[in-house]
Amino acid sequence: MEAHTRPSGRRWTLPSLRTLEDVTETVAAPLMDRTPGRYWWIAMAVCALGTGVGALAVGFSFVYGPGLWGNNTAVVWGFPIANYVWWIGIGNAGTLISSLLLLTRQKWRGSINRFAEAMTLFAVAMAGLFPILHLGRPMYFYWLAPYPNTMALWPQWRSALVWDFWAILSYLLFSVMFFYVGLVPDLATLRDRPGRRGWRRFYGLLAMGWQGSPAQWRAQERLHRTMAAVAVPLVCSVHSIVGLDFAASLMPGWNESVFPPYFVVGALFSGFAMVVLIALVLRRAMGLEAMIVPAHFDAMARVILAAGIVMGASYAAEWFGALWGGEAADVRVVRYEFTGDYWPYYAAMLAGNVLAPQLFWVKRLRTSVPMLVGVSVAVLIGMWLERILIILNTLSIGYEPSFWRTYAPTLVDFLILGGTVAAFVMLLLMFARILPVVSMHEMRKLVAEERA
Numbered sequence: 001m002e003a004h005t006r007p008s009g010r011r012w013t014l015p016s017l018r019t020l021e022d023v024t025e026t027v028a029a030p031l032m033d034r035t036p037g038r039y040w041w042i043a044m045a046v047c048a049l050g051t052g053v054g055a056l057a058v059g060f061s062f063v064y065g066p067g068l069w070g071n072n073t074a075v076v077w078g079f080p081i082a083n084y085v086w087w088i089g090i091g092n093a094g095t096l097i098s099s100l101l102l103l104t105r106q107k108w109r110g111s112i113n114r115f116a117e118a119m120t121l122f123a124v125a126m127a128g129l130f131p132i133l134h135l136g137r138p139m140y141f142y143w144l145a146p147y148p149n150t151m152a153l154w155p156q157w158r159s160a161l162v163w164d165f166w167a168i169l170s171y172l173l174f175s176v177m178f179f180y181v182g183l184v185p186d187l188a189t190l191r192d193r194p195g196r197r198g199w200r201r202f203y204g205l206l207a208m209g210w211q212g213s214p215a216q217w218r219a220q221e222r223l224h225r226t227m228a229a230v231a232v233p234l235v236c237s238v239h240s241i242v243g244l245d246f247a248a249s250l251m252p253g254w255n256e257s258v259f260p261p262y263f264v265v266g267a268l269f270s271g272f273a274m275v276v277l278i279a280l281v282l283r284r285a286m287g288l289e290a291m292i293v294p295a296h297f298d299a300m301a302r303v304i305l306a307a308g309i310v311m312g313a314s315y316a317a318e319w320f321g322a323l324w325g326g327e328a329a330d331v332r333v334v335r336y337e338f339t340g341d342y343w344p345y346y347a348a349m350l351a352g353n354v355l356a357p358q359l360f361w362v363k364r365l366r367t368s369v370p371m372l373v374g375v376s377v378a379v380l381i382g383m384w385l386e387r388i389l390i391i392l393n394t395l396s397i398g399y400e401p402s403f404w405r406t407y408a409p410t411l412v413d414f415l416i417l418g419g420t421v422a423a424f425v426m427l428l429l430m431f432a433r434i435l436p437v438v439s440m441h442e443m444r445k446l447v448a449e450e451r452a
Contacts, residue, residue: 020444022290027186027436027443028193030286036433039285047426054419057412058133066136068412074405075395079413080134082388083420085242086270087127088168089263089383092239093271094120095175098182099231102224108299110442111291115282115428116275117179118435122427123274124175126420128168131161133416160245167241174234178227184210184220185441239263246390252329253394256321262314266383269307269353273379276300276372278428282437291438294367301366304379308357315354329399337393341406345385346393352382 036044061068071078094116101109132141144155144165155162184207191204210216240260247259276297283292322330337346356378365371397404431437 050422057415070409075407084130089267091123092267096235099228253333270383273376305360312354349385352378
């Protein structure tokens with residue numbers, strides 16, 4: 001394939017895609033003309049096994065209760081809440097990436113927005129499991145919904161669990177609609193393309209009679225852009241609510257006004273890292289070198305670098321605020337972060353979230369595949385460590401010394417986390433075999449503009 005270049009200005013050239021049919025064939029051929037390869041089946045088998053083991057761990061937790069986890073009398077929030085915040089952050093980023101790039105008219109979004117939005121759906125689905133597990137009596141999770149029951153009971157609106165319920169539900173429903181609105185023209189393309197009759201009927205059913213008339217295109221573009229404008233404040237509010245799960249309390253280290261924006265930036269940070277990894281895999285596995293090109297990775301690496309700088313400033317603001325305020329409990333938390341039981345993990349978090357992204361100051365490293373993989377994995381691990389350490393560094397040494405406890409996760413904790421990771425990857429593998437991973441109509445529009 002001819003290399004993709006980014007010239008001066010905002011124009012993006014696609015020399016390898018000479019006609020509109022090239023775009024359609026590049027994206028649609030893996031779906032309708034090929035059968036899954038050996039590596040796809042191996043990956044599916046491994047993910048199915050991991051998902052099954054995770055489901056078994058969840059089943060044991062249902063039967064025997066949260067006593068199987070590492071939670072104790074002091075650290076009542078452990079892996080379930082940390083995993084929830086981590087997954088919801090990754091999920092928030094997909095729609096935020098797609099909507100922001102659409103509103104700012106970034107040409108390069110067309111190559112990454114489809115699988116970024118799919119990543120959102122799957123990550124939010126994983127996130128939604130953990131608050132239910134954390135309830136202790138998960139069979140009654142529907143009590144969080146404000147429905148009129150026989151005892152006239154309503155949810156406790158001051159509870160973070162109720163906030164999380166509505167944050168997840170509203171965001172998931174909106175993300176499904178936003179994803180589907182952008183997908184409809186591509187479903188019609190697959191419906192009209194020669195191929196397997198059963199799949200064409202399936203795509204035709206989902207296309208809902210789309211014919212591509214000028215009126216339909218105007219309505220679709222207007223709706224998609226309007227939803228993008230709604231998505232940005234929605235995403236910010238959803239992850240701000242997650243931040244308020246901590247900030248609304250009076251616990252040392254949590255009661256900080258910086259938490260809502262800090263959580264939003266953290267979501268964008270981890271989400272772009274996940275998008276980079278998914279893009280690298282799809283580019284290689286599905287022959288998308290002409291669409292997902294080095295310039296895309298350069299742009300995403302720049303965003304990761306900027307977010308890493310903001311994360312470093314946020315950590316510094318936390319330390320400075322505690323030391324400047326002089327509150328004994330807050331100072332103790334900061335000191336504990338660097339010298340307490342979890343200091344090696346805190347150091348690893350700073351290395352992954354602050355130091356590793358600084359490598360992207362070097363231009364050639366922003367398009368180096370090993371470096372992209374290494375930094376993205378470091379960011380994802382660092383952001384997960386941040387989520388668990390937010391909980392541990394505060395709850396392990398609260399206001400009352402007699403209640404100080406250290407936290408040690410159990411095998412069940414790790415199996416549940418591993419099971420959700422496996423389920424997430426399995427859903428991505430299925431998505432890549434059923435729906436177009438790149439927006440064909442947006443790429444055709446870009447090719448048409450470049451050829452004009």
